[in-house]
Amino acid sequence: MDAGFWVLQFLNALQFSMLLFLLSIGLTVIFGLLHFVNLAHGALYMMGAYIAVSTANQTGSYWAAFVLAPLGVTLVGAILYFMLIDRLRTANPMNQVLVTFGLIFVFLDLVRITWGDIALGLEVPPSLEGSSYLLGVHYPTYRLFIIFVGTMVMACLWLVLARTQIGAMIRASVENGAMASAVGINVSRLFFGAFCVGCALAGLAGVIAAPIFSATTGMGISILIPALVVVVIGGLGSLEGAIVGSLIVGFIETIGAVIFPSVAAVSSYLLLAAILILRPKGLIPARG
Amino acid sequence: MFHQTHTRCIVFAISMLGLALYVILGGFFAGEIVVKIAVLAIIAISIDVVAGFGGMVSLCHGAIMGLSAYTYGVLTVKFGVPALPASIAAIGVAATFGTMIGWVTGRTSGIFFIMATLAFGQMAYTLIFKSRWLGGDDGMGGLPRFDASDFGLDMNNTVTFAFYAIAGIVVCYAAAGCVLRSAFGRTLAGIHTNEARMKAFGVNTILHRARAMGFSSLLSGVAGIIAAQHTQYISPELLFWTVSGEALIVVILGGLGTLTGPVIGAMAFVLLKHQISSLTDYWHIVIGLLLILIVVSGGRGLFGQYEHWRSTHTQKTAKTNYA
Numbered sequence: 001m002d003a004g005f006w007v008l009q010f011l012n013a014l015q016f017s018m019l020l021f022l023l024s025i026g027l028t029v030i031f032g033l034l035h036f037v038n039l040a041h042g043a044l045y046m047m048g049a050y051i052a053v054s055t056a057n058q059t060g061s062y063w064a065a066f067v068l069a070p071l072g073v074t075l076v077g078a079i080l081y082f083m084l085i086d087r088l089r090t091a092n093p094m095n096q097v098l099v100t101f102g103l104i105f106v107f108l109d110l111v112r113i114t115w116g117d118i119a120l121g122l123e124v125p126p127s128l129e130g131s132s133y134l135l136g137v138h139y140p141t142y143r144l145f146i147i148f149v150g151t152m153v154m155a156c157l158w159l160v161l162a163r164t165q166i167g168a169m170i171r172a173s174v175e176n177g178a179m180a181s182a183v184g185i186n187v188s189r190l191f192f193g194a195f196c197v198g199c200a201l202a203g204l205a206g207v208i209a210a211p212i213f214s215a216t217t218g219m220g221i222s223i224l225i226p227a228l229v230v231v232v233i234g235g236l237g238s239l240e241g242a243i244v245g246s247l248i249v250g251f252i253e254t255i256g257a258v259i260f261p262s263v264a265a266v267s268s269y270l271l272l273a274a275i276l277i278l279r280p281k282g283l284i285p286a287r288g
Numbered sequence: 289m290f291h292q293t294h295t296r297c298i299v300f301a302i303s304m305l306g307l308a309l310y311v312i313l314g315g316f317f318a319g320e321i322v323v324k325i326a327v328l329a330i331i332a333i334s335i336d337v338v339a340g341f342g343g344m345v346s347l348c349h350g351a352i353m354g355l356s357a358y359t360y361g362v363l364t365v366k367f368g369v370p371a372l373p374a375s376i377a378a379i380g381v382a383a384t385f386g387t388m389i390g391w392v393t394g395r396t397s398g399i400f401f402i403m404a405t406l407a408f409g410q411m412a413y414t415l416i417f418k419s420r421w422l423g424g425d426d427g428m429g430g431l432p433r434f435d436a437s438d439f440g441l442d443m444n445n446t447v448t449f450a451f452y453a454i455a456g457i458v459v460c461y462a463a464a465g466c467v468l469r470s471a472f473g474r475t476l477a478g479i480h481t482n483e484a485r486m487k488a489f490g491v492n493t494i495l496h497r498a499r500a501m502g503f504s505s506l507l508s509g510v511a512g513i514i515a516a517q518h519t520q521y522i523s524p525e526l527l528f529w530t531v532s533g534e535a536l537i538v539v540i541l542g543g544l545g546t547l548t549g550p551v552i553g554a555m556a557f558v559l560l561k562h563q564i565s566s567l568t569d570y571w572h573i574v575i576g577l578l579l580i581l582i583v584v585s586g587g588r589g590l591f592g593q594y595e596h597w598r599s600t601h602t603q604k605t606a607k608t609n610y611a
Binding site: 037084088091092094097099101102106110113221229262269270272277 | 339345347392393395396398399400402403404406407408410411414415417418529530533536537540569570572573575576577578579580583584587
């Protein structure tokens, strides 16, 4: 195993971390702001991938799908918000878990009815085909694109949260919703906005994952658990936590699978259990 | 706090008689359905013990059941241990694993408890899934059933096996009822209602939580044995977290915190699933919508709603009698 091999593994881990990040940021923001456990977040990711495949087939362009799929998923999320989630905000966690578990079932069958049970592929856009030479290895350009998109989203979110007034309002609402509301922040509108951004990012994750993993009915359930692990490890409601958490889980699952194949599979769960017991608020908790 | 009311006695007895009659009249096919109901009903009872009375919503009971099934499978198939000692050992392993989870997660509550149990359950799932020795995702076959020929019973007969499964429900229900009515059960309910006050009384809440998880896992272990003996084949799918999610649906469908409700829920769930899947391939969407409807409409479930209706009804009559 030479240096090139490790560079490859490093890039693979980074790419998986970025996908996890796009999903977990939505989960963590929804949890941090709304105190809502959304098990259906994985289903939104799956919807993103399927909508992308259909859009790309209709328009013949990956980029149309890249824009429209997140918008479509946001629309689905907004409908969910007004029909169910807004009502369940004050419900106990069990009811939230149950309703969103029910939603997983509903989305699963909706996808099976609309698109069928077979895995659907999505073509990599021509401009991102082939591989690029980087750090002494040839690496698929499309996977570099995923890393690029993830990093851009990270940077944008950080800028918005840390440097803008909206970001300050969101941080204030995470820390103390009642007080934020008392000083004149329209907390519920803010919540809705954050929820929509979370849905859009889940949709975005779906589009960019589709050319690599194909759109399958099982993709929502299989990504949900790692994303939840990221959110809890990082700290509920914290952007930095989601970044650190997705890097940790992404690297454990990818690099670990190379070094200690038998341990890697359980190590992220072990880490999750350890964090829950020793530092229940996560590694980098949102202040509050 | 748990009360075995007359209504609960009557409804439980009628449903057990109903299952028995169904087996006698329906033959092989009914027997298969009843065993499925029994396995689900026992897991649902065991979840109700912790979730309904202790406020601990667990997503690892599927894994605990699967662990018991695998212990049984390994002992009987790989080591040739007879079925009875193997099942006692399997139930012991399930109870120990459950107590351990309860102990370690004793300080967490709400969503953190749900996540922690999810993590432990998935850990067990992944370990078994990855283990070549345990057959990995191919699972393990050739598990024996009990040998009851000394009593003149043939366990390979579907009807006999279905009656054995029904007996399993009755025993587990009775055990859960006794434990919940004991001082321990009342303490557990107290911790659920007001943990700070119970601590002030000097109750070791973590110990009680761990014991509750242990007892509940013991019941899940019984479900695992019946499931393993039924199909005589086990696969890691038994341990996946959605199995626990489905069992939680059953508890809600019947009525959380009623103990009789989960049994009714299991019957309704299996029969409904069966009816719908004969009509359409898409039974998931029906179950999903039903679950959402039940939770949004107040979350009392079938039996819970019935009890609620009865109690408001009797209150009204009592009031008119006074007036």
